[in-house]
Amino acid sequence: MIDTALDALDTPDRRNRHEPSWRREARLAAADWLAAHPMPTSRDESWRHTPAEDLVARLGTAEHPRTSFRLAAAQIDIMAGDLGGPRLVFVNGAFAPGPSYRRDAPGVDARALSEIGRTAASGPVLEPDRIDGFVALNALAADDGAVITVDARAAVAAPIHLVHVAAPDLDTCLATHPSTVVRIQPGARATVVESYVGFTGAALTNAATVIDVHDGAALSYHRVQTEAPAASHVGHVRIRAGHDATVTCTTVTLGATISRVAIDTSLVGDRSQLDIGGLYVPRGDERHDQVVTTEHVGSRTRSTQRFNGVVDDRARGSFTGRIIVQPGTTGTEADQTNHSLLLTATAESDTRPWLEILADDVRCTHGATVGRLDDEAVFYLRTRGIPEVRARQMLIEGFTSEILDTVADTALRDRIRSRLRAKHQPAEAGR
């Protein structure tokens, strides 16, 4: 499968492409890394709840997209929304200027790598001890990518929106490697939203995002995956926070048969804060896994991980929450919760707190619950005239609102809410 990826790279337009040196170096480093390491298996600790072998097998048969696919802006408005700010659209990993919105946002530079060419400033380097085969493959095989820079002290109100569209062929599974780099310069404030959407059909999305939030900056980052039911999705988000930086991160997984999202964060600077919330709602035979790492490197840092799963039918929802407190730090606060709502007797959930506390001055809490819809609450709503199906839906929405309420952008929040509702409606109506 790596051969397939390498083959895909070995085309004239790729060899001659005008990409910045950091990107070329990352490609070479990724190739070296892949030559020396195997792809993940479900025997790996952090892949325990994902059928990694199935994903790797699918990668082996998947093809690299070679043709472009034209989409209208209105179509993307429907699939991913128009959040009012600049929007960059990538279709099967390639930048699509047509449906993108070039809106003027002072202090924001949002461009595709293919537009920037060799002039791009320095970019992130591969971190060999923090990646896996999928991240390396993304670095190796990404066709294009988004590069977002928010200037120092800029306060950007409208969300910067990146949309990654999986547009599968009729009879072959396409593997795409969306890549995003976000830099929030010192003292800046911004909201970045990444939407992963797709058309019906088999597709494998292997996405990687690297975010640096520099000293005193504040970022809200929301990642919303609503790909087709037949899709597979692997996502990796790396976030580093500087001194006094504040980060709010939300990940919502609604689509794909197999989905694994890893959020790997480091509170590098003193007094940095990081709140990560997540929502996953697998149904049918879906497997949705979230692996979250928060590493406290600086002192007086504070973090939360709050993940809620709603699991229906025979699906399985998993959460691994890793908290690492490095030696020499003081005044660390870390809180973690994972609540699972199982809608059927065959639904499964896994919850795994994974704490590595290597310092003394730490206050760390974690809690997990697994439950079913409260019959008493269903009855209460029904006695007020609310039909049973609607009552159950309201309670599911109530359960998800703890996480959704952290999405400050109301348009985005309403959008996610209606997608959640749509996902649960058909099964409920059948009961």
Add this chain to the structure above:
Amino acid sequence: MLHIANLTASVDGHEILRGLDLDLGPGEVHVIMGPNGAGKSTLSAVLAGRDGYEVSGTVTFNDADLLALTPEERAAAGLFLAFQYPTEIPGVGNMYFLRTAVNAVREARGEPPVDARTFLDEARDRMAELKMDPELLSRAVNAGFSGGEKKRNEILQMAMLQPDLAILDETDSGLDIDALSAVADGIERLRAPTRSLLIITHYPRLLEHVRPDVVHVLRDGRIVRSGGLELAHELEAAGYGPAQPTGIGRP
């Protein structure tokens, strides 16, 4: 309005209601008193349609066979139960809940939904009458409410849903004097020639505010005495008396 004949209810083979008869006319206020374990809460639960009971007998409500209806159909037919222990529902906003309930009942009756503005004005007026903190409208349903706030919230729902028959299950228990008078005023305000009330209580306190037409004593799963307000006072003075010897009153 409500006609109950020979109603029995059991849980796991244990009979709680044992042939209960009751007739409630339009606009009437009936009170049910009785010792712990007499079946008072079971009666309200069975009338509202709670699962888990084996039920026999007949209950006719506004010409409908009540026992054949789902809980939501009973609400649409005009029945309301104010819970003894209102359920907390985290994450579901009180205003959203109230509006969904009002519109669900309207939809079931073939009426158009009430618009947001009209609804909000109405809810605020009713809350002011109940001396409720308007903030409670934007909180989750009953979540973290005090005992008194929960009971007022029940009366608020009743005021918004305008039922034909309201069953108040120990709505007065656990209230301080101010809360009791606010709740009692709320109930009194809903009295209408077409609206009946079935008040389940341990204490005659509430009856100082809401004058009943009939007082019933429920004991061992059936109505054993009925009378006027003086019966409530007599019970308060003398108690319900010793339990009846086992076997008496059984077929």
